[in-house]
Amino acid sequence: MMSESSCLCEQIAGPGAELHPKCFGHVWLFEGAPPEAWDTISADLARKxxxxxxxxxxxxxxxxxxxxxxxxxVKIWKVDEEGRELTLDIRKAGDLLGESVLIEESDYPVYASALTPTLICGVDRSTFEKLVEAHPQVGLAVIRNLSKRIDYLTGKLGALSEPSIEERLYKVLVNVAEQVGTPESGGWSIAFPLTHEEIGFLVGAHRVSITRALKKLKDLGKVKSQGKYIFVARAAA
Known part of the structure; x- marks a missing residue:
């Protein structure tokens, strides 16, 4: 069995690069399937x-x-019918992109672009289908775990149901901080990659409203500016 430490990604990333320790066989989508199944197609994965x-x-x-x-x-975004860019999500190391490829043949519904220097490892549909034919447990795991993911995403929609912009903004900031921030005592520190306008699309509010809400959160001590970084405090228990 090929160990994760011997992954070809390390060779491509170069010395000193900090890579996420999980490979495909260990991410949430394939939980419950034998990780070693991926060893058979390792040479067919595309690193970039x-x-x-x-x-x-x-x-x-x-x-x-x-x-x-x-x-x-990585930033997930799309262009609406009026030509506006809408930021939908931020993905971090260890996350997946383009999971819909496993379900149906279609077009990507969004853009995915790197926010920072990024290394990705890709599997195309035909290679994945060969994997499932050889290891049916992988396909069963995908069905089971996608169902769980739907429940998780339904819960995330709760942030947009908050009546005040401040609370919606705070929940979005916490979500982003949990994904790309650095844990610190009492919260997270993040080198924030989004503009106020892009945050507005995530929260469902105009840029001016985001600026005002951010000021209120700072006054409440929930958010602090630290040079190029933003500190997001954990919610009180």
Missing amino acids: KCAAEDVIFSQGEPAESMYLIKMGS
Whole structure:
């Protein structure tokens, strides 16, 4: 069995790079399936380094591969009918991109672009289908875990049900901090990668309202500016 430490991603990332320890066989989507099944297709996985702002895949492009983020962070966004860019999510090392490839043949519904220097590891649909044919447990795990994921995402929608912009903003900031922030005593420190306008799309509010809400959160001690970083305090128990 190939150990995670011997992953080819380390060779591509270069010396000193901090890679997420999990490979495909150990992420949530395949929980319950034998991780060693992925060893049989390791040579067929596509590894790629991306610079900040590089587009990994585009909205409307045929969805052919799913990716695991091994290093860095990625912004998920789309362009609406009026040509506006809408930020939908931030993914971190250890997260997946393009999971819909496993379910149906379609186009990517969103853009994915690197926020920071990023390393991704990709598996295309045909390679994954060969894996499932050889190891049916992998396919069963996907069905089971996608069902669990739907329940999780339904819970995340609760942030948008908060009546005040301040509370919605705080929940979004906590969510982003949990994904890309550095844990500290009492909260998280994040080198915030989004503009007020992009935060507004995540919260469902205009940029001016976000600026005002952010000031109120600072007054309440829930958020603090620390140079290029933002400190997000944990909610009181």
